[in-house]
Amino acid sequence: MNRTDDITNLFSRFGESLDSYLEFDGDFDYKEKPLALVRPVSEPTAVLANSVENVSFAAAPAKLTVATTHLCATIVEPTQPSHQKIDVVADTVLLNSALEHDAEIQPAKTIPVCAPLRHLLAEVVLERQAEAQARNDEALRQSLPHGRPPKSKARVIALVSAKGGVGKSTLSAALASTLRLDGGQTLAIDLDPQNALQYHFGVDPDVAGMGNASLKGENWNSLLLPGSAGSLLLPYGSLTEDERRTLERYLDNDRYWLARQLARMELSENDVVIFDTPPGRTVYMDQALSVADQVVVITTADAACFVTLDRMEKLLGAPQARAQSSICSYVINQFDASRAFSRDMHEVLKRRLGGQLLGVVSLNHAIGEALAYGRNPFVEPGASQACQDMRMLSDRLEVQLKSASVAEIHAS
Numbered sequence: 001m002n003r004t005d006d007i008t009n010l011f012s013r014f015g016e017s018l019d020s021y022l023e024f025d026g027d028f029d030y031k032e033k034p035l036a037l038v039r040p041v042s043e044p045t046a047v048l049a050n051s052v053e054n055v056s057f058a059a060a061p062a063k064l065t066v067a068t069t070h071l072c073a074t075i076v077e078p079t080q081p082s083h084q085k086i087d088v089v090a091d092t093v094l095l096n097s098a099l100e101h102d103a104e105i106q107p108a109k110t111i112p113v114c115a116p117l118r119h120l121l122a123e124v125v126l127e128r129q130a131e132a133q134a135r136n137d138e139a140l141r142q143s144l145p146h147g148r149p150p151k152s153k154a155r156v157i158a159l160v161s162a163k164g165g166v167g168k169s170t171l172s173a174a175l176a177s178t179l180r181l182d183g184g185q186t187l188a189i190d191l192d193p194q195n196a197l198q199y200h201f202g203v204d205p206d207v208a209g210m211g212n213a214s215l216k217g218e219n220w221n222s223l224l225l226p227g228s229a230g231s232l233l234l235p236y237g238s239l240t241e242d243e244r245r246t247l248e249r250y251l252d253n254d255r256y257w258l259a260r261q262l263a264r265m266e267l268s269e270n271d272v273v274i275f276d277t278p279p280g281r282t283v284y285m286d287q288a289l290s291v292a293d294q295v296v297v298i299t300t301a302d303a304a305c306f307v308t309l310d311r312m313e314k315l316l317g318a319p320q321a322r323a324q325s326s327i328c329s330y331v332i333n334q335f336d337a338s339r340a341f342s343r344d345m346h347e348v349l350k351r352r353l354g355g356q357l358l359g360v361v362s363l364n365h366a367i368g369e370a371l372a373y374g375r376n377p378f379v380e381p382g383a384s385q386a387c388q389d390m391r392m393l394s395d396r397l398e399v400q401l402k403s404a405s406v407a408e409i410h411a412s
């Protein structure tokens, strides 16, 4: 067999034609520093390479044809030293330090070497775990009640944000203290595993809450605590990591999970539920969006929040992301009117959000201090600008809730 036939055969094994054959001299100029992959030609040579850039050549003269795929390597036993050469076959390469006798190529003796045993075992274990997880998820799905529960009569507000630390928990507590419909109760429910809402109500840490009740299948009413200004509070509760993961799998597997919990509470049409959520897209946010009559996105007047607006709008605008006929609005919190940049950002946000901008709450360091001392700054005497802003926001939300109720009555 002559050399051309041999190369043609070799290339056809990889689905390539002879046209793909390129021959380089040994002084090929590699742009990246090559790895030392080839041992002296007298020893068998193992190569692990994903691309030809990773292949290099020992100083010893040898003909090199390179071919490896991912984790599997080819060991090549050279029969005699010769000059260097590299053949590249698409993105699969065969390293073949073989002797070239005159124009004829000696076939390389190749021994496939597999990845280390621990990698293979890890692969098997991962597959087994994935199968077990899939079985558990299926069992969980089967055990869950199916179908959409009746909508809760209560008016539901969800506070969400793309970024953390913008004031969702602070404003949730403030709204719970200020927003009340005639004859109804206002409940603040913490859907955030940080479990921070309770601190805004001065509640002792480590009380049981929503998470604990949900895992035991108890009605959330049984764990409601007195909040401030006559409101009620349901903390997230103190859960272990395993418990939290289990709970989140419930939420992930049952899109009506939160609707179900609310339905069981049998709230009245004058009750208001305020959900505090974790930052960013989470199962808690998804659940809250699915039941909320009013979605309130909290933002701050800065670039970091501004760049998240597109993503948030896309998320909220996605079909089935929100409850039908829900209203979405935005609140700028921690607004510092003394700074020109904040005022400019406020103007930019006003233009961008238009009528969706429901309110602005001023920066007031007394709010952070009140949290530190376990006080609610929104029920304390003395009306700071932030308190006034908060009341205005609460009033606007109340108006929106009432008009939505009227619209629903007319529609039914």
Ligand SMILES: Nc1ncnc2c1ncn2[C@@H]1O[C@H](COP(=O)(O)OP(=O)(O)OP(=O)(O)O)[C@@H](O)[C@H]1O
Pocket (backbone or CB within 6 Å): 161, 163, 164, 165, 166, 167, 168, 169, 170, 171, 192, 194, 196, 277, 278, 279, 333, 334, 335, 361, 362, 363, 364, 365, 366, 367, 368, 369, 371, 386
């Ligand atoms: N209007 C405000 N003026 C001054 N400080 C504020 C204001 N609103 C919130 N803060 C402070 O900002 C910090 C973050 O507030 P908060 O915990 O309510 O944010 P969050 O959005 O709930 O955070 P996370 O995303 O981590 O849940 C707190 O220290 C809080 O006291």
Ligand SMILES: [Mg+2]
Pocket (backbone or CB within 6 Å): 168, 169, 170, 192, 194, 196, 276, 277
């Ligand atoms: Mg929070």
